[in-house]
Amino acid sequence: xxxxxxxxxxxxxxxxxxxxxxxxxxxxxxxxxxxxxxxxxxxxxxxxxxxxxxxxxxxxxxxxxxxxxxxxxxxxxxxxxxxxxxxxxxxxxxxxxxxxxxxxxxxxxxxxxxxxxxxxxxxxxxxxxxxxxxxxxxxxxxxxxxxxxxxxxxxxxxxxxxxxxxxxxxxxxxxxxxxxxxxxxxxxxxxxxxxxxxxxxxxxxxxxxxxxxxxxxxxxxxxxxxxxxxxxxxxxxx
Numbered sequence: 001x002x003x004x005x006x007x008x009x010x011x012x013x014x015x016x017x018x019x020x021x022x023x024x025x026x027x028x029x030x031x032x033x034x035x036x037x038x039x040x041x042x043x044x045x046x047x048x049x050x051x052x053x054x055x056x057x058x059x060x061x062x063x064x065x066x067x068x069x070x071x072x073x074x075x076x077x078x079x080x081x082x083x084x085x086x087x088x089x090x091x092x093x094x095x096x097x098x099x100x101x102x103x104x105x106x107x108x109x110x111x112x113x114x115x116x117x118x119x120x121x122x123x124x125x126x127x128x129x130x131x132x133x134x135x136x137x138x139x140x141x142x143x144x145x146x147x148x149x150x151x152x153x154x155x156x157x158x159x160x161x162x163x164x165x166x167x168x169x170x171x172x173x174x175x176x177x178x179x180x181x182x183x184x185x186x187x188x189x190x191x192x193x194x195x196x197x198x199x200x201x202x203x204x205x206x207x208x209x210x211x212x213x214x215x216x217x218x219x220x221x222x223x224x225x226x227x228x229x230x231x232x233x234x235x236x237x238x
Contacts, residue, residue, distance in 0.1 A: 001063055003028035003186050004049075004154060008057040011041070011048045011210075018044040019210045021057070031180055031187040033201035035194050036230045041210040042190035043084060046156045049188075050074055050081050061154060076104045080152030082143040084159035084190075090132035094123050097131055097142050101149035108151050115183065116145035119175050137168035144175065148183075155179060157189040161196050169193075173200050194227060206230045 002025035011019040019041050026032050034042050047053045051071040059066045066074050075081075080101075088097050098116060102109045117124035120141040126134070131142055140160060147155060157176065161169040173196065179185045191197040197204060198218045206214040206227055214226040221227050 002026060002060075003030075003062060004188070005060045006045075006049075006057065007060065009045070009048060009059060010056045011044050012054045012056075017210065018053070019048065019055075022207075022210075022212045023057075024205050024212065024215065026186060026188060028186055029180060029184065030203070031176065031189070031201050032203045032205065033197035034188065034190045034205050034207055035192070035197050035227070036207035038192060039209075040207040040230065042192075042207055043158050044210075045207070046081065046083075046158050046188070046190060049156060050079065072104065075150050078151070078153035079156065080147035080150045080154070080185075081156045082140075082147040082158065082160070084162060088131045088139060088142055088146075091130055093128050094131060094134075094142055095127040098123070098145050098149055101146035104150055109149070112149045112151060116148050119148075119178060120145055136163050137165070137171070140164065140168075140172060141175075144172075144179075148179070152185060155185045155187045157187065159190055159192065161191065161193050169196055176200060198222065 004026040006022055006024050009019055009022045010017060022045065034045055036042055044053060048055045049059055051069060051074050055067065061077065066077065098113065102112065122138060123141055123145055131139055144157065160172050176187055180187055201218065203215065203217055204221050205212060208230040213230055214221060214224060
């Protein structure tokens with residue numbers, strides 16, 4: 001049984017349809033990447049898993065449907081979300097932003113803080129710093145850390161490398177792998193940076209204009225013209 005399964009998922013903003021019958025599955029302990037150009041529907045897919053959009057179809061985790069649950073209930077069921085737009089409180093300290101994420105796992109606050117500080121030592125060093133004064137890479141660490149404060153079994157990460165320097169992207173990749181290997185998290189990321197996705201994920205799912213166009217292992221898709229077409233609208237080699 002897949003750990004996460006989307007069955008004919010469609011998503012809507014009012015009358016506008018953003019996803020069209022997307023079906024995919026993720027095994028426990030996998031890191032998978034949803035890739036595609038800006039506007040492909042990647043963020044909408046993660047928002048839909050979190051119950052933040054109107055949807056049809058079904059979303060199941062370990063065989064149980066999430067589709068009828070509130071966002072708070074989905075978080076309590078073990079889904080953590082680090083959105084691309086960060087959604088941090090800019091004039092609150094790093095530590096207070098992390099503690100905001102602990103509202104569904106209050107009994108594990110100290111342990112989860114220790115986990116976050118182990119993954120991102122900078123956040124412990126700068127725990128009293130306002131996030132508005134941090135670099136983009138540091139804010140991404142806070143966003144990931146806050147998602148970990150919920151004790152997630154499934155971690156959703158939207159565009160983790162957007163606007164970040166290559167060195168910081170490499171640090172984020174290491175942290176995501178450690179979340180899988182050391183914490184047992186199943187990880188779903190979205191990415192415009194296909195090269196980064198291919199260094200991190202075990203499988204890729206290619207979205208284009210809300211449609212799932214291709215899926216497979218990195219080796220299978222590395223030179224697939226559908227991957228290039230999803231970004232550039234033509235089929236020259238990647």
